[in-house]
Amino acid sequence: MSTKKNVLYGTASAAALALTLTACGGSGGSSASGGTWDKDAVVNIGSLYEPQNLDNTAGGGQGVTEALNGNVYEGLFRLTDDGKVEKLLAQDYETSADGLTYTFTLQDGVKFHSGKELTSEDVKYSLEKVLADDSQSARKSNLEVVKDIATPDKRTVKITLSKKSISFVYNLSYVWIINSQAKELKTTEDGTGPYTLNKWTRGSALSLNRFAGYWGDAAANKQVVFHYYKDATALNNALLTNAIDVVTSEQSPDALEQFKSNGNYKVNDGDSTTKLLLAFNDKAKPFTDVKVRQAVSAAIDDKKLLESVWGGYGKQIGSMVPPTDPWYEDLTDVDAHDVKKAEKLLAEAGYAKGFSFTLDTPNYDPHPTAATFIKSQLAKVGITVKINTITPDEWYTKVYKNHDFTATLQEHVNDRDLVWYGNPDFYWQYDNPQVTKWVEQAEEASSTAEQTELLKKVNRQTAEDAASDWLYLYPQIVVANNKISGYPLNGLNSQFFAYDIKKTG
């Protein structure tokens, strides 16, 4: 998965696109304010990502994940806020010796909000829904290894894969288990989570009520209301006037000062999984030459760019792998900022006098800023950058589909998306057969240790090949009123688990 397309064309306003950096999620806690809290509190959450509809296989977009994932719908597994996979509706599971068959046992006594008991049929139905022809699920392609789903009894699901897939269990954390008899899933729901849908007012808000019949620990609050804003200023104003208690993902660094200097708020600096990339077309001259790519990477001062865009927030990153991915390694030293080295590499590649190229730049923040910065940095080593500003739509057609570009800027929001470098047909056309092989082997690995080992190799190799220039990792900033605690800090893949949020007073 590369750029999150549901977001790209789902929420679609250019601004929203810029904001795709919510990548994270999980149930971790924030600093507890201690003492007692109001068990019947209403928690107001402010967000820029309104769902398109309530069905995550029908183009619901990022917003529906944020509001419903884990809160209203649950999967067999859950991805925690620190990137770990935990059992949820699956009480236990076994893998066959050949690694092709997974047998899951379901939790006992789980009920859907409609009152119906959870059975293996529902799991089968839910998985088939993701895999259906008309499914728009972003995870569909990852799950296409599923060959057969059997339901020997009410609490057992047996899934056979066409080939080994070490990420299978991780990928299942994205599959919502839905009542197989549910209808109208675009406007209503029937999940097993700690909240039921109270009301969705399009363009405005979505409220969830604590579900009395929840099989696990009850939610720490009575109701959560997601309030939707199109504009970051309006969102911040709502937080300042106590109309909301927390902002899921702060997008405006300029706005942070007013919260940092105010004792009533806490500004949390979490880890996102969103990377800003200067993606070369590795099949377009002169970026076919690894020395040219390395030279460009070394010529750009990423630290300075990050500083100018995000102030003290965010991280430098030396590859496609964020710290929350299991195969993370700090590779910022590879192709670190070094103008002399860049000049030397350019000379070796036959471009001692530099060259000129066109940079296709999406028209929303932070890309235009980054493009201007890159232009001035590369000018110092004799490279002329022509900035070509394009809309998200044009980007999708020209760059993503037709590969008609020399270099481009784009943000990639998902976790574990290093594996795209194993696909030579992906838009950046990085083609290293060794890397492709490692990625394939990693997916078919027998243990996560083996998978991690192989992907670390991929990580280092792509960094050394300067397959792209990874400019920086976005920060994930959750700003909250001091009255609340227990909210997720990293928010992997736009999740925002609300059931642990405690509110005082």
Add this chain to the structure above:
Amino acid sequence: MARYLLRRLAFLAVSLALASVVLFVLLRMLPGDPANALTAVGASPEQIAAARHSIGSDRPLPEQFTHWLGQLASGDLGTSFVSSLPVGPEVTARLDVTVPLTLAAFVLAVLVAVPAGFVAAYKRRTWYGALLSGVSQLGIAIPVFWLGMILIAVFALNAGWLPSGGFPQDGWSDPAEAFRALVLPVVTIALVMSASLIRYVRSATLDVIGSDYLRTARALGSSFGRAMWRHGLRNGAVPVISVLGIELASTLLGAVVVESVYALPGLGSLLATGIAQHDYPVIQGVLFVSTLAVLLIGFVADLVQRIIDPRLRGRLSGGAR
């Protein structure tokens, strides 16, 4: 009069039909493919073709157009490409915000502008008359979003008297809450609207004050107030009413800015989202309803002018001069 009404209604129908053609064709000329919004990253050409087929964007334009007209005729605004939810109920729900917002702002603006414009004209030689003229000039120059931000800063962030934006999830079920949410947006629009209205009212009043009939009436012994009341008001109202119609219509269409400043779930914000997503049914639905409203406003304004001024009756019927 019946003949006039008939003609006017026919004109309305023709305008609406023309507008719908223009609307439909212009939308299709926008760059971008709505099918992009419906397919996952890495979708195959077959999947994209299937998506186009499912929303009907692969059919010939005339066929799509007649399909849309057919739906319209049965009162159906179609189904959103993106959310696959019906557009009609969505538009209706948004009108709950936009209509009260526009009407309240309009009424407030008229209540402010008519007396203020009159004073600015009648007392133009006093300091407050001149001040009114000056302030209205300034008001015209103020961008509506800037004024909105200032009002939010003062009344919501600093004073804490009113919400900075948003609309209650339960809509008008708690009227006081809904009303509170609309106070600042209404004032924002009304201030900007009244600024330009004051100038129109002022110049219309000046025309009347300098007119022969008023002087005649006064020469015949009528007091200024009485002369204004009997003759001036009617004459002055005619040009003002056509301006009012235009103002009301442009406020309705311009609500998008105010709605976005105040995070209001109105028609304008629906339109903005629809445009960003190439969601043709949503854009068409909103624009069609707005066009209808604008045409109706013009119609009513004409009608009111005719009732006030008998001299217009012949002219507006399109017949004898």
